[in-house]
Amino acid sequence: MGLKLAEEFASNLVKVETEAALGEALGQVSRRLEFDHFALTLQARTSTDGPPDLLLHDYPDEWARVYINFELAGRDPVQRACDKSLTGFEWDHIERLIPLTRGDRQMLAVGRECGIGDGYTIPRHLPGEARGTCSFAVRPGANLPRPLLMATEIIGALGLACAHRVSGLVRKPSRPALSDRQRECLLWAARGKTAAETAIILGISIETVIQHLKLARERYDVHCRQSLILNALFDGLIGFSDIFRRRRPD
Amino acid sequence: MGLKLAEEFASNLVKVETEAALGEALGQVSRRLEFDHFALTLQARTSTDGPPDLLLHDYPDEWARVYINFELAGRDPVQRACDKSLTGFEWDHIERLIPLTRGDRQMLAVGRECGIGDGYTIPRHLPGEARGTCSFAVRPGANLPRPLLMATEIIGALGLACAHRVSGLVRKPSRPALSDRQRECLLWAARGKTAAETAIILGISIETVIQHLKLARERYDVHCRQSLILNALFDGLIGFSDIFRRRRPD
DNA sequence: GAAGCCCTCCCCAGTTCTTGGTATATCGCC
DNA sequence: GGCGATATACCAAGAACTGGGGAGGGCTTC
Numbered sequence: 352m353g354l355k356l357a358e359e360f361a362s363n364l365v366k367v368e369t370e371a372a373l374g375e376a377l378g379q380v381s382r383r384l385e386f387d388h389f390a391l392t393l394q395a396r397t398s399t400d401g402p403p404d405l406l407l408h409d410y411p412d413e414w415a416r417v418y419i420n421f422e423l424a425g426r427d428p429v430q431r432a433c434d435k436s437l438t439g440f441e442w443d444h445i446e447r448l449i450p451l452t453r454g455d456r457q458m459l460a461v462g463r464e465c466g467i468g469d470g471y472t473i474p475r476h477l478p479g480e481a482r483g484t485c486s487f488a489v490r491p492g493a494n495l496p497r498p499l500l501m502a503t504e505i506i507g508a509l510g511l512a513c514a515h516r517v518s519g520l521v522r523k524p525s526r527p528a529l530s531d532r533q534r535e536c537l538l539w540a541a542r543g544k545t546a547a548e549t550a551i552i553l554g555i556s557i558e559t560v561i562q563h564l565k566l567a568r569e570r571y572d573v574h575c576r577q578s579l580i581l582n583a584l585f586d587g588l589i590g591f592s593d594i595f596r597r598r599r600p601d
Numbered sequence: 602m603g604l605k606l607a608e609e610f611a612s613n614l615v616k617v618e619t620e621a622a623l624g625e626a627l628g629q630v631s632r633r634l635e636f637d638h639f640a641l642t643l644q645a646r647t648s649t650d651g652p653p654d655l656l657l658h659d660y661p662d663e664w665a666r667v668y669i670n671f672e673l674a675g676r677d678p679v680q681r682a683c684d685k686s687l688t689g690f691e692w693d694h695i696e697r698l699i700p701l702t703r704g705d706r707q708m709l710a711v712g713r714e715c716g717i718g719d720g721y722t723i724p725r726h727l728p729g730e731a732r733g734t735c736s737f738a739v740r741p742g743a744n745l746p747r748p749l750l751m752a753t754e755i756i757g758a759l760g761l762a763c764a765h766r767v768s769g770l771v772r773k774p775s776r777p778a779l780s781d782r783q784r785e786c787l788l789w790a791a792r793g794k795t796a797a798e799t800a801i802i803l804g805i806s807i808e809t810v811i812q813h814l815k816l817a818r819e820r821y822d823v824h825c826r827q828s829l830i831l832n833a834l835f836d837g838l839i840g841f842s843d844i845f846r847r848r849r850p851d
Numbered sequence: 852g853a854a855g856c857c858c859t860c861c862c863c864a865g866t867t868c869t870t871g872g873t874a875t876a877t878c879g880c881c
Numbered sequence: 882g883g884c885g886a887t888a889t890a891c892c893a894a895g896a897a898c899t900g901g902g903g904a905g906g907g908c909t910t911c
Contacts, residue, residue: 353604354603354604358751394842394845427842431839431840431843434729434840434842435727435730435837436762437727437765438759438762448837450836450838452778452781454781475687477686478728480685481687482842484842501604501607501608501755504758505751505755508687508688511687511688512688530886530887533887540827542828543824543828545866546867546868547866547867556891558891559890561869562888562889562890562891563888563889564868564869565869575793576869577790577793577826577830580827580830581830584729584831585728585845587728590729590730591730591835595835780858782859783857783858796897797897806861807860808862809858811899812859814898814899815899818899
């Protein structure tokens with residue numbers, strides 16, 4: 352039964368060419384999945400000339416307003432948890448993924464007041480290109496349609512793939528590449544080393560390290576060290592395992 | 602029928618604690634999905650070169666030897682296509698995702714000679730943490746079990762999540778927590794703002810922002826901004842979604 | 852009510868980073 | 882050979898960060 356729904360949804364999406372049509376299709380399928388609401392987000396990394404981020408949802412107006420305000424503070428725990436899970440997850444289990452601050456709990460409580468209860472979110476990440484989430488929620492007090500969660504997982508993924516397609520984001524592989532030396536300096540910077548320390552480690556002059564980082568910043572079109580590191584990390588140019596060296600001394 | 606298989610697989614995986622047991626489970630499920638082979642890779646370090654941290658497969662010996670000896674992992678078009686797709690894909694459709702070079706085609710041909718025909722690969726990425734792929738293949742001449750591909754998609758994702766779990770790459774999310782204000786300052790710092798800019802944004806004095814960041818650094822026992830940000834990011838206290846989020850998409 | 856945390860603000864000395872230059876040498880490619 | 886990319890090295894000014902102090906008010910908890 353769930354699979355049939357997913358297959359039907361997939362064949363519907365083939366025809367979808369606009370964001371509005373996708374929103375429509377998601378709204379319909381979320382009802383048939385026994386959810387009350389859906390929300391789909393898709394963001395690109397680069398701040399330059401890229402298409403604007405995509406947000407489709409049928410949340411209650413009140414919650415949407417609140418959400419925009421909260422969003423400015425950047426504190427949606429569901430979105431944060433998306434960076435920690437390979438598969439969809441129930442919001443009730445979010446603490447298995449990330450720590451919740453007081454503000455986080457407050458936000459979830461406000462959500463319940465606005466008519467958003469438990470939910471299920473499907474995350475996807477394409478290094479250097481995009482990051483998307485697709486959530487389905489039920490009203491407070493209602494239970495998630497557990498027998499349908501696997502179908503939900505598929506449907507969310509299909510929705511995200513469709514969003515990626517219609518967003519026009521697909522043909523922008525412009526991921527700035529760094530030279531080996533630049534990446535090396537960047538890596539030591541990410542490990543918390545100063546330019547002077549990196550110079551000693553690599554056996555070159557401080558000025559050279561500074562120059563490498565300078566050019567790397569230009570490539571990414573950012574003007575500070577932390578943004579450079581975060582962009583490289585998001586793109587997969589460096590990884591946490593490189594930074595914290597948990598395994599593979601290498 | 603397909604979903605039932607996925608649910609059964611999911612309940613099996615709960616008990617799996619070792620890589621070997623996961624390989625066993627994947628082998629069994631791939632047969633029931635009407636595939637002839639499977640392969641699962643997981644890389645902690647996200648740069649594409651070098652061998653994966655985890656490799657489970659039941660490919661023919663011959664192909665495995667070729668693959669490893671020639672270090673084809675870095676050149677594998679299937680692996681490359683994984684960076685371009687949000688969902689699983691059939692190898693036959695790989696040209697929709699990436700251009701194929703002559704070497705790529707040659708490699709696929711060698712695979713067929715070794716007993717690997719068409720296949721379906723499920724890619725997953727966790728920003729900064731891991732990159733994984735789960736492939737299922739049929740022998741040359743055989744057709745993919747198209748009615749089961751959606752189930753395959755789920756099963757691959759479950760396998761990857763399980764691999765991620767047993768690989769020891771996950772960290773418990775109960776690290777030094779920051780106060781909400783500290784987190785907020787940290788977040789703006791991660792967005793590339795200086796203390797002065799953050800002060801204006803939050804409507805407080807520069808000194809206060811500096812103080813929040815100072816105490817946050819002490820909590821994490823690091824002495825520079827970039828390490829603070831990376832630690833908080835890794836712990837899930839902030840997320841990429843927070844950092845790269847656009848202002849007011851409306 | 853005292854202890855503890857959080858948020859706010861201030862000062863200062865020293866260090867580090869960022870940005871703007873310039874310069875040499877090597878390497879591969881057309 | 883010229884061109885572009887890369888790696889190396891240097892200088893200087895100004896902005897930003899780091900680490901060391903201190904201090905008051907609000908809130909919760911015991």
